[in-house]
Amino acid sequence: MKELKVDPIKNGTVIDHIKPGKAYQVLKILNINTQDEVMLGMNLQSNKTKQKKDILKIENITFGPDEINCISLIAPNATISTIKNYDVVKKHQVQTPQVIDRILKCANPNCITNQENLQSSFEIYTKKNITRAQCYYCEKTTKIDEVRFSMNN
Amino acid sequence: MQNLISVKDLSKSDILNLIKVSEGIEQGKLTPQIADKVVSLLFFEPSTRTRFSFETAVKRLSGKTLYLGDVASTSVTKGESFADTVRVISQYSDMIVMRTLVEGAPRYASELLDIPIVNAGDGTNQHPTQALLDIYSIYKTQKDLNGLKIGLVGDLKLGRTVHSLCQIMSDFNPEFYFISPEFLKMPNSIKNYLSEKGIKYHQLNNLEEVVRELDILYVTRLQKERFSDAEAYERVKDYYAISANLLHGVKENLKILHPLPRVNEISTCVDNTPYAYYFQQAKNGMYMRQSIIASLFDRV
Numbered sequence: 001m002k003e004l005k006v007d008p009i010k011n012g013t014v015i016d017h018i019k020p021g022k023a024y025q026v027l028k029i030l031n032i033n034t035q036d037e038v039m040l041g042m043n044l045q046s047n048k049t050k051q052k053k054d055i056l057k058i059e060n061i062t063f064g065p066d067e068i069n070c071i072s073l074i075a076p077n078a079t080i081s082t083i084k085n086y087d088v089v090k091k092h093q094v095q096t097p098q099v100i101d102r103i104l105k106c107a108n109p110n111c112i113t114n115q116e117n118l119q120s121s122f123e124i125y126t127k128k129n130i131t132r133a134q135c136y137y138c139e140k141t142t143k144i145d146e147v148r149f150s151m152n153n
Numbered sequence: 154m155q156n157l158i159s160v161k162d163l164s165k166s167d168i169l170n171l172i173k174v175s176e177g178i179e180q181g182k183l184t185p186q187i188a189d190k191v192v193s194l195l196f197f198e199p200s201t202r203t204r205f206s207f208e209t210a211v212k213r214l215s216g217k218t219l220y221l222g223d224v225a226s227t228s229v230t231k232g233e234s235f236a237d238t239v240r241v242i243s244q245y246s247d248m249i250v251m252r253t254l255v256e257g258a259p260r261y262a263s264e265l266l267d268i269p270i271v272n273a274g275d276g277t278n279q280h281p282t283q284a285l286l287d288i289y290s291i292y293k294t295q296k297d298l299n300g301l302k303i304g305l306v307g308d309l310k311l312g313r314t315v316h317s318l319c320q321i322m323s324d325f326n327p328e329f330y331f332i333s334p335e336f337l338k339m340p341n342s343i344k345n346y347l348s349e350k351g352i353k354y355h356q357l358n359n360l361e362e363v364v365r366e367l368d369i370l371y372v373t374r375l376q377k378e379r380f381s382d383a384e385a386y387e388r389v390k391d392y393y394a395i396s397a398n399l400l401h402g403v404k405e406n407l408k409i410l411h412p413l414p415r416v417n418e419i420s421t422c423v424d425n426t427p428y429a430y431y432f433q434q435a436k437n438g439m440y441m442r443q444s445i446i447a448s449l450f451d452r453v
Contacts, residue, residue: 110276112257116235127349137257138278139159141342 006041006055013063014081014088015056015071017046022074023054029070029103029149036061069097070104073124073131073144096131099123104133105150111138120150156263156270157445159279160317165324168288174444174453175289175437185447187216192446193246195239196222196273197253202413202435203273203282207250210442214452219246236265243268248449251275269449277313282445283412284317286438291322291369293437294408294430298325302366306332306393307373307418309339314412315373319343329354330363334389337375360393365402370395370428372411374418390417397422410434 018026020043032038037059046053068080072094082090102119113120113135121136124144131144154167177183192211196204199222211218221242235258243249243266251259252273259272259279274280292298303322305315309331319329319339329347331339331354338356347354357363364370372395377386394417395409411419411431423429447453 108256110254110256112235112255112261115255116261118236118261127345135257137260138276139161140256140278 005044006039006057008086009037009039009057009059009083010086012057012059012061012083014083015058015075016053016079016081017049017077018054018056018075019077020052020054023056025074026054026056026071026078029074030058030063030067032058032061066097066101066103068094070100070149072096073100073133073147096124096126098125099136100133103150105148106135106138106140107142107146107148108135108138108140111135111140113137122147154448156259157281157449158260158263158270158272160281160284160320163281163285163321168285168321168324171285171441171444171448172289172292174448175440176293177453178443178447179437179440183447183453185214185443185450185452187211187214187446187450187452190216190247190450191219191245192216192248192250193219193221193242194273195242195249195251195253196220197251197255197258198274200252200274203252203438206435206438207271207273207442209439210446213439214443214447216446235261239266248446271445271449274313277311280313280317282438282442283314284321285445286434286441287314287318287371287410287412288321289441290408290410290430290434290437295368295406298322300326300328301368302328302330303369303371304330304332304360304363304367305339305371305373306360306395307375308337309333309373310337311376312373315339315371316343318371319347323347323350323352327352330357330367331355332357332360332363332393334375334393360395361399364399364407365404367407368404370407370409372409372415372418374414374416394418394420395423396420397426400426400428403428 023040023042039057041055043052062082071078078094080092081088101121104120104122106113106120122133124133132141133144133147134141194204194207208218239262248269250271250273254276256276256278259270259275263270272279272281295301309315375390375393407428408430409428413431413435
């Protein structure tokens with residue numbers, strides 16, 4: 001039997017092929033509670049790609065498409081597996097969305113989204129290999145590795 | 154077109170239609186009427202010129218205006234949210250023209266309300282009616298919007314009007330010349346936008362190098378408060394100033410535009426040359442704003 005470095009979970013979500021060192025940031029984006037049961041592996045050798053990766057296994061929690069696609073901003077090659085009774089019932093790769101609502105916070109303190117009770121909305125686009133997020137309201141643009149995530153999503 | 158929030162929402166045909174309607178109104182061939190309409194001017198940030206321009210536009214269309222220009226006298230000081238403020242005012246109005254320091258506020262208002270919203274300037278973000286009156290001015294003076302050489306001088310980093318001008322002209326294949334102090338250069342976001350559209354631009358330190366090639370010279374004020382060192386401001390303010398001497402040998406069709414107010418960046422001796430166009434430019438704002446309001450009310 002194949003030996004796993006991170007134990008399997010009975011029910012929940014496995015996020016695999018996270019860029020090495022990014023697992024903590026993924027947890028932060030997903031707003032994982034400190035009470036939640038999480039197993040984390042960092043800088044593990046991937047059998048598939050032969051490169052290093054991080055992996056997260058989160059017990060008893062599944063995520064909606066918005067949250068999953070948001071992970072793509074820092075883990076573009078991540079795969080998401082939904083686990084039920086130790087079996088993988090659904091598996092797919094994250095995709096960079098064209099629009100992200102709610103989860104990102106505009107860095108512009110003068111933006112209406114930082115002054116009113118209003119859900120943020122960003123257009124995500126890539127030009128010349130640089131991915132950026134443009135606020136729908138104030139139209140300011142931020143490089144994707146500089147975006148901030150709203151903690152109240 | 155249901156609202157006017159940002160230049161980026163305007164298609165080339167929107168722009169050309171608004172220019173055509175402005176021209177029709179100016180020439181007396183179009184006389185749209187909005188006698189049954191009340192337009193609220195919500196100026197959370199004061200502006201005499203823009204307010205006057207909108208007020209005269211509404212009144213020349215036979216409409217009526219309500220003006221709110223002092224935040225201190227409103228329920229905003231009682232802690233009322235922006236959303237509630239505009240919702241209440243929309244009960245009394247058929248259109249809201251809004252100026253605010255809060256960026257994105259007009260966009261938000263357009264989502265909340267069923268009446269048309271016109272952005273009269275939101276912080277450093279957009280001032281679409283200024284961009285439209287600028288392009289109308291360029292159209293009137295050059296007769297053809299295509300392939301023009303346009304020089305932009307002054308504070309190009311923070312100048313909302315020059316950013317909008319680059320955007321609104323982008324469908325007409327211009328060539329831009331940016332002349333500014335080093336630390337007030339045109340931001341990379343605008344230069345990247347132009348590159349993506351295949352529009353040529355040049356970054357220069359000296360206007361004299363290029364002034365004789367230009368069709369349009371758009372001048373903006375160097376704001377003293379942007380300079381951390383008062384001496385640095387004093388050193389450069391005249392370097393970028395436009396004087397009549399600079400205009401020897403320029404093209405006959407050259408026009409000098411400025412969003413106003415000017416301080417000393419255009420010498421008053423330029424005012425009597427055939428190149429000065431900034432006061433007519435301000436008047437064009439009246440026609441363009443009539444065009445915008447009439448179009449949003451579907452009266453043309």
